[in-house]
Amino acid sequence: MPAPPPALPRARRIGIASGHAGRLRWPRGLLRSAGLRFAGLYAALFGLSALALVLFLWWDTAALLDRQVDAAIRADAQGLNERWESGGLPALILTIRERLAENIDDDAIYMLVDNTGRRLAGNLDRWPPGITTDDDWYEMPIVRDRVRSLARVHNFALPGGFHLLVGRDVEARVKLRRILTDAMLWAVLVVAGLGGLGAFLVRSVLRGMLADISRTTAAIGAGDLTRRVRLSGRGDEFDRLAETINDMLERISRLMEGVRAVSNAIAHDLRTPITRARTRLEDALAHADAAADLRAAIERAEADLDGIVAVFQAILRIAEIEAGARRSAFSPFDLVPVLGDLAELYGAVAEERGLTFIFRSPAALMLFGDRDMIQQAVANLLDNALKFSPPQGEIRLLAESQGRIVRITVTDQGPGIPEAERARVTERFYRGESARTTPGSGLGLALALAVAQLHDGTLTLTDNAPGLAATLNLPGQED
Amino acid sequence: MGSILLVAAWLAIGDAPADDAAQVITDTPDYCAQLRAEVQEEMDVAATAKPAANPEARAPMLAEVDSLAKEGGRLCAAGKVRGGIIRLRRALTLMHESPPHGGE
Amino acid sequence: MRILLVEDDKDVAGFIAKGLREAGHVVEHADNGRDGLFLAASENFDAIILDRMLPGGVDGLRLLETLRSQDNHTPVLFLSALAQVDDRIRGLKAGGDDYLTKPFVFAELLARVEALTRRSRNEGPQTKLVVGDLEMDLLARNVRRAGQKIDLQPREFRLLEYMMRHAGQVVTRTMLLEGVWDYHFDPQTNVIDVHVSRLRQKVDKPFASAMIHTIRNAGYMLRAEGA
Ligand SMILES: Nc1ncnc2c1ncn2[C@@H]1O[C@H](COP(=O)(O)OP(=O)(O)OP(=O)(O)O)[C@@H](O)[C@H]1O
């Protein structure tokens, strides 16, 4: 390893460099651009790797050169030593002079002094300052023809107080250092240039890709919930982000839809029963004479209010399900006993009315979901089947699994639902023509659908010829 | 960026001038003249010496030494001292490599 | 029975208190959580009717948690406008014994409060239930009336068991749905009536007198003749 260069000049140079760094600080606004930050990061990484390469080259080459120089110096010194031993001082002086005369490489450095420091031979004008320790390696500056250079020397102590310096001009290493320094500075320039260019490129690319997202979200923020982020179709990170955002928007608009439906329901659909209750009370107040009539009117109003509360609760229940809040209560369970209980509960009613009730299911059907919700959805389907069944009709509750899908089907032999109406009957409060005379509020199928969707399933209505077949298709639980 | 500048500065440190550095005295016109004289002297000795074993082989060498020495002298005179000295040194080396009493 | 009513709405509280007194109970009323907690902790009650949202810094949940942490196990019925499934679960987790949402039918409230106190009274495991000449062996799972064996389906057995445990009290249809079927919703179809009438066919029909009575606007009651 080369010895560290003198301390004083180094300190001065560092002072200059840090002054430059201070002036290079970027304005704050630019630092806020993510694109610029990325590019800056890359430029810094690039610069660091260039620096690492240069440093590696430097240490490696410098060390090689040093080893070669050291070997040459040692061989040289060995020869001189032999001369000294065989011919004494005069032979040594002569040899040094000869070697200098024949030094074609023009890099040899010799200096022979006696114990008073007087030069006896060699090509230095004086004993270099700082060289004090015997038998040690030194690196020192020298001046050659008014040009500064660097020398690597060894200080040998000879008997009789003589000292001999044998060394080489290692200008090659200085040159190497200069080349590397230049390369480094150029690299800094190039990195800065490319980094700057890259920064603006990355920034404009990022801007372009994020522009649509920010346009869309701004539009949403302004109230236009129908807007969606466009997909580039490349399937990259931005597409994934766009998909996530679109999913989120989809969900938000579904929730908004739910809220709107609930408020619409309160505004319109609850108005009718409330009006009815109010009219009855007012009528009773104005016309009922006997206490018994009044009592009857109050009781009817009470029943009306109970009906309103029931509808209200059903609406809120559906909204709660649609909001997906119940997903946290999901757990694996066996569907078969749940359906068995329902079959027993409703089978008795069917029998009572002279209907045939058939329940069929495999031994076990594992589901992952909300047991209570599924129970209620199936109960609603059974309610409908009972309600719309003709006398002597047959009702079936069937469960089966097909692949990963679990199907729960309720069939009856009633009027069924005409094709055109099927899409609408799952809407809140929608009641078919055939249902005008039956009690109900048109929320049963809406809830069943909400439950199916909560479980990532579907509700399908098909013709049972005659009658209706309502099927809940739910994803089953893998073992 | 700042760290790169720091390191660049460190690499350039070797160039800082040091006023008390030792001077190399074999780069001077004096030394050039000294070498030139030495070459001339040896060439004279070679010319007056008794004929060698094979004078034919030495003749082209002497001619090259002569031309190198002349060129070296010219360079030194033109102020290109180090270039001149290198040529003179080569001339001397050439002469010493093929001794007058060729022992091959 | 001594019942503590913690409810901030004056009309609702007055109505409940009046109804409970008419049914023969003693009612203490607090209209905020702090007073309610003080009363509940310092006096002895057979049951507490507790609103969830209360003024005064201590809401129903906090009140109950504090009470339970003091090792007070008075049965508590939550009465709340918070009707979501999670609210109900939270109320029961905090130590509530039952949860009734507003608006409510008074008969339902009364039946549930009375059921609560009954439940707390006979704690230990029973092996035999007896109401008049009706006997139920819970271990052998058989039922006799006047010494005569009655064959029951498993569900009918549980329905009768529930009614016998609450003999002399009104049990509502929702109580039966929750207690016997573990269902927490109201089916439109009168499923409970059908099952009770089936039970009647077996328990009452072959005998001289009926034990299962329909209580108008409320539910059913099982009681021994003359009781
Ligand atoms: N099994 C069926 N047979 C014939 N029509 C049906 C059947 N099930 C549903 N429908 C039609 O679909 C409509 C919506 O059914 P839904 O269960 O949502 O409401 P509802 O039964 O009328 O009232 P609710 O269930 O709230 O008491 C019904 O009014 C009826 O017209």
Ligand SMILES: [Mg+2]
């Ligand atoms: Mg329905």
